[in-house]
Amino acid sequence: MVSSYVHRYPQVVKMPSASEVLKLVGVGVVGLTLGIEWLRWLYRRLKPAARVTEVLFFPCESSCVERLFASGDASKQPCPCGMSHSLKDDSFSRLLFHLLSARVSLDVCVFSFSNTELSRAVLHLHTRGVCVRVIVDRDYMYITGSQIGMLRKAGVPVRHELSRAVHMHHKFAVVDGRLLVCGSLNWTMTAVQSNQENLLVTDDPAVVAPYRGQFQRLWLANDPARHKVLPVHDSHQKGRARNGGPMMFKCHDWKSEELSQEAKEGGL
Numbered sequence: 001m002v003s004s005y006v007h008r009y010p011q012v013v014k015m016p017s018a019s020e021v022l023k024l025v026g027v028g029v030v031g032l033t034l035g036i037e038w039l040r041w042l043y044r045r046l047k048p049a050a051r052v053t054e055v056l057f058f059p060c061e062s063s064c065v066e067r068l069f070a071s072g073d074a075s076k077q078p079c080p081c082g083m084s085h086s087l088k089d090d091s092f093s094r095l096l097f098h099l100l101s102a103r104v105s106l107d108v109c110v111f112s113f114s115n116t117e118l119s120r121a122v123l124h125l126h127t128r129g130v131c132v133r134v135i136v137d138r139d140y141m142y143i144t145g146s147q148i149g150m151l152r153k154a155g156v157p158v159r160h161e162l163s164r165a166v167h168m169h170h171k172f173a174v175v176d177g178r179l180l181v182c183g184s185l186n187w188t189m190t191a192v193q194s195n196q197e198n199l200l201v202t203d204d205p206a207v208v209a210p211y212r213g214q215f216q217r218l219w220l221a222n223d224p225a226r227h228k229v230l231p232v233h234d235s236h237q238k239g240r241a242r243n244g245g246p247m248m249f250k251c252h253d254w255k256s257e258e259l260s261q262e263a264k265e266g267g268l
């Protein structure tokens with residue numbers, strides 16, 4: 001009888017060296033990072049481009065907007081004012097609705113701002129803790145009925161075009177950095193009630209982002225800290241300054257590269 005004999009060696013488990021462990025961890029981290037980047041790319045590709053697209057035309061019928069400012073049960077109470085309360089088809093109500101949807105920030109960039117209801121909306125948001133910033137034109141901020149003084153008095157940060165070479169002629173607002181309202185409409189009573197005007201409301205990121213960037217560039221460019229107050233020589237300007245009107249500023253020779261860098265650092 002032939003018996004077979006197999007010699008069995010004890011199994012030896014080789015422990016990885018420290019450098020091998022480090023390599024494995026490194027490969028794991030790189031793989032995880034690439035995986036997260038890929039998921040982000042996939043999310044950007046698959047998410048809907050825009051959820052809100054609305055076009056508003058003016059002039060529009062006046063309707064009561066009290067419910068937009070009310071909160072809780074007060075918004076459900078009947079209003080005895082006698083005006084229309086249909087907020088669906090009223091362009092101005094829709095505009096207010098979108099502005100009042102701000103929860104974090106509202107950036108307003110308008111040539112002229114004298115509409116009391118829009119001013120009320122801005123103050124309402126400011127009181128609610130929303131970070132509101134306003135940029136207006138240097139000359140038009142002093143027109144009759146301008147709301148800028150009231151906003152500043154309430155503590156809303158307002159800047160105006162400091163360069164004398166151009167007018168700040170934009171009319172747009174960005175809500176929470178995600179929703180854009182832009183078009184021909186100045187924030188005046190006349191524009192809302194008497195003019196043929198238009199507004200586009202969109203949350204398409206590809207459209208909103210450039211406006212966000214433009215606001216930040218203008219906000220930085222018109223920072224009074226960047227500008228030096230010069231002695232006033234012009235008699236017209238002298239009178240306005242003495243009467244509490246605009247001071248005369250002259251731009252420093254600041255660099256546009258510096259501004260764009262700050263805009264980038266601001267996440268734009």
Ligand SMILES: [Zn+2]
Pocket residue numbers: 064065066079080081082083085
């Ligand atoms: Zn009413």
